[in-house]
Amino acid sequence: MEVQKKHFDEIFEFKGKWDVPSKCGLRILDRNGRKVVIVTELYNDNPGSSVTYAGETLLNQICAARGLDPGKVIYIECNPDTKSRLSFFQEEYYLVKFPENEGKQGHPDYRKLEDNEIRDLIFNDN
Amino acid sequence: MTQKIRMKLIYPRWEKLQGQTTFNLPPHGPVVFAAALPERVEVSFTDENVEAVDFEESCDLVAISMMLSTQVKRGWTIAAEFRKRGKKVIFGGISTMLHAEETMEHGDAVFLGEAEGRMEELIGDWEKNQLKKVYNYMGQLPPIELVGPARRDLYKKELYNHKGVQMVDLFHASRGCRFNCYPCAVSYLGGRHFRPRPFDKVVEELAGIENNRLFIVDNSLAQNKEWEIQLFKEMIPMKKKWISHTIEDDPKILDLAAQAGAWYVYQAVFDTSDYIKERIRRYHDYGIGVEGTILLGLDNQSEDDMRRLIDFLLEIDLDLAEFTILTPFPHTKAFDDLMRKGRIVDYDWDHYNAGQVVYKPAQVTPEKLQELYEYAWSSFYREESQELKMTKLFTRVMKREMEDGTWVPRDRKLMNKSFGKEVKRNIGNN
Numbered sequence: 001m002e003v004q005k006k007h008f009d010e011i012f013e014f015k016g017k018w019d020v021p022s023k024c025g026l027r028i029l030d031r032n033g034r035k036v037v038i039v040t041e042l043y044n045d046n047p048g049s050s051v052t053y054a055g056e057t058l059l060n061q062i063c064a065a066r067g068l069d070p071g072k073v074i075y076i077e078c079n080p081d082t083k084s085r086l087s088f089f090q091e092e093y094y095l096v097k098f099p100e101n102e103g104k105q106g107h108p109d110y111r112k113l114e115d116n117e118i119r120d121l122i123f124n125d126n
Numbered sequence: 127m128t129q130k131i132r133m134k135l136i137y138p139r140w141e142k143l144q145g146q147t148t149f150n151l152p153p154h155g156p157v158v159f160a161a162a163l164p165e166r167v168e169v170s171f172t173d174e175n176v177e178a179v180d181f182e183e184s185c186d187l188v189a190i191s192m193m194l195s196t197q198v199k200r201g202w203t204i205a206a207e208f209r210k211r212g213k214k215v216i217f218g219g220i221s222t223m224l225h226a227e228e229t230m231e232h233g234d235a236v237f238l239g240e241a242e243g244r245m246e247e248l249i250g251d252w253e254k255n256q257l258k259k260v261y262n263y264m265g266q267l268p269p270i271e272l273v274g275p276a277r278r279d280l281y282k283k284e285l286y287n288h289k290g291v292q293m294v295d296l297f298h299a300s301r302g303c304r305f306n307c308y309p310c311a312v313s314y315l316g317g318r319h320f321r322p323r324p325f326d327k328v329v330e331e332l333a334g335i336e337n338n339r340l341f342i343v344d345n346s347l348a349q350n351k352e353w354e355i356q357l358f359k360e361m362i363p364m365k366k367k368w369i370s371h372t373i374e375d376d377p378k379i380l381d382l383a384a385q386a387g388a389w390y391v392y393q394a395v396f397d398t399s400d401y402i403k404e405r406i407r408r409y410h411d412y413g414i415g416v417e418g419t420i421l422l423g424l425d426n427q428s429e430d431d432m433r434r435l436i437d438f439l440l441e442i443d444l445d446l447a448e449f450t451i452l453t454p455f456p457h458t459k460a461f462d463d464l465m466r467k468g469r470i471v472d473y474d475w476d477h478y479n480a481g482q483v484v485y486k487p488a489q490v491t492p493e494k495l496q497e498l499y500e501y502a503w504s505s506f507y508r509e510e511s512q513e514l515k516m517t518k519l520f521t522r523v524m525k526r527e528m529e530d531g532t533w534v535p536r537d538r539k540l541m542n543k544s545f546g547k548e549v550k551r552n553i554g555n556n
Contacts, residue, residue, distance in 0.1 A: 018265070047265065048265055090425075
């Protein structure tokens with residue numbers, strides 16, 4: 001269940017649920033002056049909370065560490081396929097919006113990105 | 127002389143799945159927890175699955191140990207009863223960790239993590255009337271050497287006996303798991319690293335268990351070949367007979383496992399491949415029985431796939447099969463995936479029993495999945511009932527015990543009891 005390096009530029013260490021030491025893959029891109037933060041679940045290489053479970057607390061820790069405004073970044077979760085026979089899931093990217101960053105309450109909103117959106121937003125460097 | 131503290135330790139009951147044979151095994155978590163308590167704590171244990179909780183029993187402190195999501199709501203109710211009577215209630219165990227925030231609302235303290243080396247702090251705080259709301263040891267695993275022999279002396283053994291046959295005792299030789307399986311929360315709970323107990327501790331504990339039949343509850347034995355080989359070599363002279371999860375698919379290891387008393391294993395059957403067919407055959411070649419564990423409702427399963435899988439089980443000569451419906455337990459990848467897609471439709475933890483659909487499956491309706499689950503049970507056990515298949519496995523182990531001189535006859539005093547309750551016996555037809 002090793003995650004391929006193509007999904008991230010660095011490993012980010014964060015405090016997960018109940019302060020459990022946790023790790024995720026991190027890539028921060030600049031798209032037309034706006035920061036795109038992509039967090040990648042590392043599965044076996046993450047000793048603590050998943051990126052999904054950590055949710056907004058992870059976004060806030062990344063922004064605090066990198067001097068970003070959580071309300072102004074585009075935040076994307078990547079759940080990579082590991083090509084394991086026991087995976088049972090597809091590789092997926094989600095655009096996540098946390099209501100508190102928009103002055104609201106409630107659950108995060110997840111929108112699965114289409115292939116062309118992934119290509120344009122994440123893998124297109126031109 | 128230090129004054130004794132009387133702790134009431136409770137394992138809440140849960141609703142058993144309909145249509146399945148119920149066997150109550152002595153729970154492992156509470157007696158492992160009890161072994162970590164300071165000596166001044168005197169424990170009285172009630173497993174509510176086999177006896178009622180006496181809320182008027184005199185005690186100083188109540189501890190509720192929970193393993194399953196289907197226990198948490200009952201645990202909260204029990205806590206409320208004791209707190210009404212002025213008792214402080216502490217929660218711990220696997221499902222306390224999975225449902226920590228909610229459980230905090232129902233107890234005076236929740237303990238998160240592994241208990242070894244941490245109970246002096248908790249009991250000391252209680253003595254000073256300074257219990258903390260949370261004892262958070264998540265991610266801080268104690269040295270595995272601290273794990274001592276479980277307090278099996280706390281069991282009322284006759285309550286784990288069916289018509290004179292004593293149920294297996296539970297035992298663990300390691301913690302943690304190097305795998306990170308889709309529906310499983312073990313990696314969140316016990317760390318993602320395999321942590322074997324020292325062999326001298328394992329042998330000491332095994333030697334202290336009177337019961338010749340065990341269930342080795344380690345997540346998987348196939349974690350490290352050298353360790354597995356050594357474990358089985360240590361176990362051979364003990365002549366125990368045991369059930370376990372997966373054993374490494376290696377002829378040398380399977381042979382040693384058989385010599386060490388492997389009775390039958392739980393083996394996941396996730397597709398209809400030749401690999402699975404051969405895997406089952408290799409266990410059988412070494413005289414090890416197989417109970418297939420079959421998970422239904424994965425996103426890659428269509429109705430046809432599930433039907434094919436169910437039919438396949440009859441072809442591969444499984445000794446037993448256990449069917450479960452995918453259940454998104456908190457802190458599993460299944461939960462994350464289904465939650466993100468808004469596919470979890472039921473958050474009533476009583477329904478998280480792996481026999482009830484609580485989410486929208488990808489390729490069939492929830493009703494169809496429920497129907498397939500029921501079809502799976504009835505189809506597999508149509509020709510031969512679950513009880514009869516279990517009797518066959520049981521007969522095999524008795525034969526081996528007779529051969530090596532470890533067989534113990536049924537307890538005649540308990541022939542008319544099943545888990546503490548009277549049973550009617552139909553002579554010549556049981």
